[in-house]
Amino acid sequence: MANLNDHMGRPIVAVTGIGVVTSLGVGKADNWAALTAGTSGIHPITRFPVDHLNTRISGTVDFLPSSSKGASLLTYDLAEIAAQEAVAEAGLDSGDFGGPLFLASPPVELDWSERFSLYNSDKHDVGAERLLRVARGLKGLDVFETTQFGSIADRLADRFGTRGLPITLSTACASGATSIQLGVEAIRRGECDRALSIGADGSATAEALIRFSLLSALSTHNDIPEKASKPFSRDRDGFVLAEGSGALVLESLEAALARGATILGILRGCGEKADDFHRTRSKPDGSPAIAAVRAALGDAGLGEDEIDYVNAHGTSTPENDKMEHLSLSTVFGERIGSMPISSNKSMIGHTLSAAGAVEAAFSLMTMRESVIPPTINYDNPDPAIVLDVVPNQKRNAEVGTVLSNSFGFGGQNTCLVMAREPV
Amino acid sequence: MSRHDVVISGIGLVSSLGEGPDAHWRKLVHPGLEPVLEAARFSPYTVHPLPEIDWNLQIAKRGDQRQMETWQRLGTYAAGMALDDAGIKGNDDLCTTMDMVVAAGGGERDEAVDADILAASESRNDRDVLLNEKLTTELRPTLFLAQLSNLLAGNISIVHKVTGSSRTFMGEEGAGVAAVETAAARIRSGQSTHILVGGAFQTEHSDMLLGYELAGYLHRGPWRPVWQRQGLDGGGVVTGSGGAFLVLEQREHAISRGRKIYAELGPVVSGRAIRRQGELDAEIAALLSQAALPNGELLTISGASGAHAATAAEKSALDANPAIAARGFSTLTGHMKEAQFPFAVALAALAVERKAAYPAFDAATEKPFNGIPRTVLATAIGYHQFEGMALVNAA
Numbered sequence: 021m022a023n024l025n026d027h028m029g030r031p032i033v034a035v036t037g038i039g040v041v042t043s044l045g046v047g048k049a050d051n052w053a054a055l056t057a058g059t060s061g062i063h064p065i066t067r068f069p070v071d072h073l074n075t076r077i078s079g080t081v082d083f084l085p086s087s088s089k090g091a092s093l094l095t096y097d098l099a100e101i102a103a104q105e106a107v108a109e110a111g112l113d114s115g116d117f118g119g120p121l122f123l124a125s126p127p128v129e130l131d132w133s134e135r136f137s138l139y140n141s142d143k144h145d146v147g148a149e150r151l152l153r154v155a156r157g158l159k160g161l162d163v164f165e166t167t168q169f170g171s172i173a174d175r176l177a178d179r180f181g182t183r184g185l186p187i188t189l190s191t192a193c194a195s196g197a198t199s200i201q202l203g204v205e206a207i208r209r210g211e212c213d214r215a216l217s218i219g220a221d222g223s224a225t226a227e228a229l230i231r232f233s234l235l236s237a238l239s240t241h242n243d244i245p246e247k248a249s250k251p252f253s254r255d256r257d258g259f260v261l262a263e264g265s266g267a268l269v270l271e272s273l274e275a276a277l278a279r280g281a282t283i284l285g286i287l288r289g290c291g292e293k294a295d296d297f298h299r300t301r302s303k304p305d306g307s308p309a310i311a312a313v314r315a316a317l318g319d320a321g322l323g324e325d326e327i328d329y330v331n332a333h334g335t336s337t338p339e340n341d342k343m344e345h346l347s348l349s350t351v352f353g354e355r356i357g358s359m360p361i362s363s364n365k366s367m368i369g370h371t372l373s374a375a376g377a378v379e380a381a382f383s384l385m386t387m388r389e390s391v392i393p394p395t396i397n398y399d400n401p402d403p404a405i406v407l408d409v410v411p412n413q414k415r416n417a418e419v420g421t422v423l424s425n426s427f428g429f430g431g432q433n434t435c436l437v438m439a440r441e442p443v
Numbered sequence: 444m445s446r447h448d449v450v451i452s453g454i455g456l457v458s459s460l461g462e463g464p465d466a467h468w469r470k471l472v473h474p475g476l477e478p479v480l481e482a483a484r485f486s487p488y489t490v491h492p493l494p495e496i497d498w499n500l501q502i503a504k505r506g507d508q509r510q511m512e513t514w515q516r517l518g519t520y521a522a523g524m525a526l527d528d529a530g531i532k533g534n535d536d537l538c539t540t541m542d543m544v545v546a547a548g549g550g551e552r553d554e555a556v557d558a559d560i561l562a563a564s565e566s567r568n569d570r571d572v573l574l575n576e577k578l579t580t581e582l583r584p585t586l587f588l589a590q591l592s593n594l595l596a597g598n599i600s601i602v603h604k605v606t607g608s609s610r611t612f613m614g615e616e617g618a619g620v621a622a623v624e625t626a627a628a629r630i631r632s633g634q635s636t637h638i639l640v641g642g643a644f645q646t647e648h649s650d651m652l653l654g655y656e657l658a659g660y661l662h663r664g665p666w667r668p669v670w671q672r673q674g675l676d677g678g679g680v681v682t683g684s685g686g687a688f689l690v691l692e693q694r695e696h697a698i699s700r701g702r703k704i705y706a707e708l709g710p711v712v713s714g715r716a717i718r719r720q721g722e723l724d725a726e727i728a729a730l731l732s733q734a735a736l737p738n739g740e741l742l743t744i745s746g747a748s749g750a751h752a753a754t755a756a757e758k759s760a761l762d763a764n765p766a767i768a769a770r771g772f773s774t775l776t777g778h779m780k781e782a783q784f785p786f787a788v789a790l791a792a793l794a795v796e797r798k799a800a801y802p803a804f805d806a807a808t809e810k811p812f813n814g815i816p817r818t819v820l821a822t823a824i825g826y827h828q829f830e831g832m833a834l835v836n837a838a
Contacts, residue, residue: 028459038676068575069569069571069572069575070570070573070575071575071576072572072575072576072579072580073575073579125613127548127549127592127613128549129549129552129650130650130653130657132574134560134563135557136564136570136600139561139564139565140564140565146558146559146560146561146562146652147554147557147558147561147649148557148629148649148650149562149649150486150555151561151649151653152649152653152656153653155656155659156659156661156663156677159656160655163657163658164601164658167653167654167657168612168614168615168654168827168828169549169592169613169615170613170614170615170618170825170828170829171615171828173614174829175713175829178717179717180527184618185620185621185624185712185714185715185829185830185831186715187612187614187621187625188591188612188613188614189612189613190547190593190611190613191593191603191609191610191611192591192593192597198610202610202625205629207630208632209632209634211628218795224496226571226574226575226578227578229577230575230582231582231586232587233579234584234587235584235585235587235588236478237605292609293606293607293608294596294600294605294606294607294608294609295600295606296541296596296600296601296604296605296606297600297601298587298601299508299588299594299597299598300588308606312517314793319624325446341457354631400838408670421528423699428593428598429588429591429593429594429597430588430591430593430594430596430598430600430609431597431601431609432593432597432609433602435619437463
């Protein structure tokens, strides 16, 4: 009989379903094949014109019917597809999930295509006044719902029959990890036996790209798109904006075993720490990221020597990769040089609100498949960052525990510790 | 009473009525208080505008103020007031271990840039190119951060040094409900000892009005109290700028610091009625029943928005219980979206602490309450979706 409670006497949280969509494809099978083959999903942007843009590449998801229909509809579809895969794998009723929903998704705004179309449907007044005039004559709720922050989760709650008020959250680029953390906490508190945690982001619009570009956050290596995302390399010059989704069905180990579910992995610990240094830059000593990693290890009841692999945040920005190296080498000490640490973002780009969930999904698969996906485009190592980044080629390895990092604008730092086996 | 009870040990409030719990109390207990209204600027819509605020009082650095649009400044300001009130501000040990859940919407876009692009779109067919052309040259680079949802929390970390954890919930009133509910659950379970929770809403921006008006939710024409807008022009919502932050604390933690306790936060309940299927009435009734209302007269601080369907449903549920004396504070503050539920809880806590009820905010509709409120109900029935309630008890 397995131990059902963790080192702090809380219910152990198991993963019984995993779903994922990225620019590499729909579903775990396609994604895993591409990821372990070192395939990049980064490509020239075709969704909108790239005139005047410094960055003309992305990891957008272009192959869904909603890919051209705006951030809100695409984000919903991404979330729905990943959640459907996860719920089906868990063997649960996909219309009556019976637990709460935690959705990490991008902040919503009225899409420009809608703004243009509303504005040009009338001739009276100008600017915002005209938009408001047109708005109050609108029939139907379709446009309205794309501007409500709770609407995507509301639709998902209808679709999957989740319980109660669904939570939509944003912790910037750590959002996906936070959605999982909220699910873990709800199960540990005994509020539910299972939770559906989703991170989804279909918000790679022209305006989103321009905003990140104005902050000098994006790679401008446009010529060979698949080579642009190069975490931990000397010539890294920014992240690649991308889309995707990841979904996990979380369940108390007790409930999962009781219904005979297959245990895909264990969500062993979560840790977070906010940074008060700057809106986009981390404290130079890395102390908040260090504290987040340590909090996750502590929550998991694991020592520094008990992590087999790190799924890095690894954005390919000069700042992040340097800070992540600093914080990991501080926590893991000399061992850091011999620990495998790879960045999925080298292949899928930065899926923003989805990243933490997508990368948790890949972390769990890394343990199940005993294969570590590589960090591709590692041709010019940064001499200041001495890490085993699993360069360019996948590696076969027994992996029993993973640390997955997520760091975001606004001082957000969230880390997850996952394990293959319950104890 | 138990040591893991959740108590309210700090309150920060801003609305058109002023700032701070004391100022709000003084005004709100004044029978027949007139609302502060701005009817011209956004005509045909009326809003309750922000009062004069000296941002320096809570955001010392001008550089920090410049990095935020009004919504973030407002939230950071209200959060600072709550921290001050709880005796936490400036205390490194307490701030660095303090958790935070912020209910946020989005910030303010650059209205001039948007208007310019829209005007140009009338004579251009290549609108996507137009967009690139204008946005790459006219957007202020840091505006993105000044309007980004999780950067209200980010600014609270930077300005007030709250760094235990930082989470932002999105989704109109429901985000405020979930923020308070989750924060309380974390304290009750021993996951946290003290949490900053709240939100802010700055309505004096066309996009914030548009967010309601795309479904015709805004009231038009002369202002009326929140319960008296059915059947009039528009959708019934009159918005207001404001913010509400609470310091929630484990009882033992607050007592050990020797702090004043406003009230205990009792059950917080939430729900998601599928309204198009007519579930709202039943959902409100279910929440009232889950909240385990005490016997006897019950003062109720209602966050009703004025939105016709939701407000009618809430009113009929409250009217059906003869013990309930409701106070719809949107009459005096306007609807503050994500901040609405934290604001309701704060007003409930104030009444409990001052051992007195608010007079009717709308004497024609609301009935008197004569006793001492030992327990007060706070509600937020979303104008469009999501519902929540909390019971606030004498400490």
